[in-house]
Amino acid sequence: MTPLRIRFPQGEFARLRDRLLADPGRESFALLFGQREAAGDAVVIRVIDSHFPQPADYESRSLAHLRLRREYVYDRLVAMQARGGVDTVIDVHTHPFASRGAAFSGQDDADERAFHRWLTDTLEVHYASLVLSRSDYAARGWERVGDVSHPRPARARAQTALEQWPCADEARPAQSPAAALDPETGFLARGALALGLDVLRQIVEDQRIAVIGVGGLGSALAENLVHSGFHHLHLIDHDQVETTNLNRIVGAGAEDARHHRLKVEAVRDHLLRINPAARSEAHPTTIEDPSLLPALAQCDWLLLATDTHASRFRTQELALRFGIPLISAGVNIQVAEGRITDMSGEIITARWGDRLCLNCLGRIAPTQVAAETMAELGAELARRGYVSGQTVKEPAVKTLNALLAALSVETLLNQFTGRQELPPILVYENNRLPRIFPDHESPARRPKGCFHCSW
Ligand SMILES: [Zn+2]
Ligand SMILES: [Zn+2]
The missing domain is CATH 3.40.140.10 (Cytidine Deaminase, domain 2)
Known part of the structure; x- marks a missing residue:
């Protein structure tokens, strides 16, 4: 049981x-x-x-x-x-x-x-x-x-x-370290030298991570997770690989696009090639699907890398409902008259009990959630100019995704090592100069007593 x-x-x-x-x-x-x-x-x-x-x-x-x-x-x-x-x-x-x-x-x-x-x-x-x-x-x-x-x-x-504290009922894994942790021949031997064996043991043996969205950002994130030693992932995405995704989805190739393979399957196979001992479960569905709940309820972290407001709203809601800490990553590229006017991204860490969430931080637009959830309403809102249409092709580049994916997993690893006191919001901006800085303003400005994350 x-x-x-x-x-x-x-x-x-x-x-x-x-x-x-x-x-x-x-x-x-x-x-x-x-x-x-x-x-x-x-x-x-x-x-x-x-x-x-x-x-x-x-x-x-x-x-x-x-x-x-x-x-x-x-x-x-x-x-x-x-x-x-x-x-x-x-x-x-x-x-x-x-x-x-x-x-x-x-x-x-x-x-x-x-x-x-x-x-x-x-x-x-x-x-x-x-x-x-x-x-x-x-x-x-x-x-x-x-x-x-x-x-x-x-x-x-x-x-x-x-x-965390050890549970006295749990068999002590110390006697049988996972093969991946072997200091001579293990897949994670070099990672253990950096992060320490105790940290890696927790990562390998005691963590389940859900990656919501395995597009350009989520697939790179998942690859970083497996390289970092995480052994139990749930990959959630309903989309298929298309040729126009191939400039950024880690693990997907031209054959996958030709056969309209599911993104979660292409990414899962890629992760299995890296570490066959890691368990990656592919869920070709959206985060709204109730059949995901038993698996999600047992996750230790939710890593959110989708770009719709509805899926971000739902993921935040589940994180709060089950008390699971959340890391949300997002990227933005704006182009005007053929020139990039903004290239940036951000990583938000919202643990349960931090009393902040994507809602009170202003990262979810309720009208967008409504528009994406109800097709008819969406068309009407778009017609009246409240939301942009649904079929906009956003510019996307691999380098920005790769940076944000690595930074997200760094942020997660920090939650195990405690090496840095990271702020809830970390911004990456690549405009005048590439730079990474905390956003202290959004948390300070958020309304207190948020309906979603305060109780
Ligand atoms: Zn007693
Ligand atoms: Zn909130």
Whole structure:
């Protein structure tokens, strides 16, 4: 069974651990409220807020024991019902006596089973739990089948690998390093020298990345991902290769255009030639397709490289719904009277919990989304001059795509190494001189309390 994922907003998993483990002599407790999203077999719980009891809320506590006052739990649950927007209770407690190998005790089993029964009988809310040792965690969700409560394995996921903690239930991969990581003969031996073996191990063994759009930008992005060691990609694009794409799609050739091959298949085959051990799944469909949801829900990053407002809107919506961090890349070339007047691109990093998204940053035009979603409306809007027509052939060059694709994957790798404190928006501009600089203005100007990314 797919482990349930408990996803924390940026910074929250580390804050929770720091706060609860600050007292090394006594067990500590927190009550989290979350929102559950299910897609096929995949279940994601986004942690929405955290509550920490005051000393007086504990009935008793010691190194290997804690009991909360009943009123505290009732009051929090009443507050939860009043709050709305959450449907899951996650209880977290520490085992400060354990330096590693966090595991639920027999007492925990009995307490949680009883609490789950009570919760489902009275409030119809979902329930999950986490236990923290001093260096790892164990997690589970509770599910009721008929009249019986069953634990289901769960994983806690921070937004970034830098903030992640090991799961005590997971087989330690250290004993059997992937062949790609072999320091003498491995495909990633030289990459490991640059990024470090620990970083590459996470990239190889623990990451699923979705690339939305595998045109000129997305195909170059996917190639950079595989060269960087990512071993599990989902490629999403419904388009076919055309001769006019061949100036920029990495992995596509004249034969692909002649046979109208799907872009995702041409790119997947290219990635497999580079690293046959990497798993690249081709999804010849649009991001709107609900059949993608189970795969997307389990991704660790969404990399967005499409050029329609509708697909960008939908991808951002999914990122927020499942609590997945997003990197969005885009390019722009403007030509007037035969001369390039602008050649630029930008990379936006929007992790869940950063409280910024493509909507409040002004990167999605609602009229364009409407026009692209509804063909008839689009024609009407175009007629009235609100949006440009749909069949405009945009200028495109490989060099700009290659630069932005590399910069996007650099930005992603930074989320593993922490080498640079990158701003949410990085701009590449190739006008008077090529230069890369942060855009501090757009985040500062964005309206606060965005409907999409604030809660
Ligand atoms: Zn316990
Ligand atoms: Zn927003």
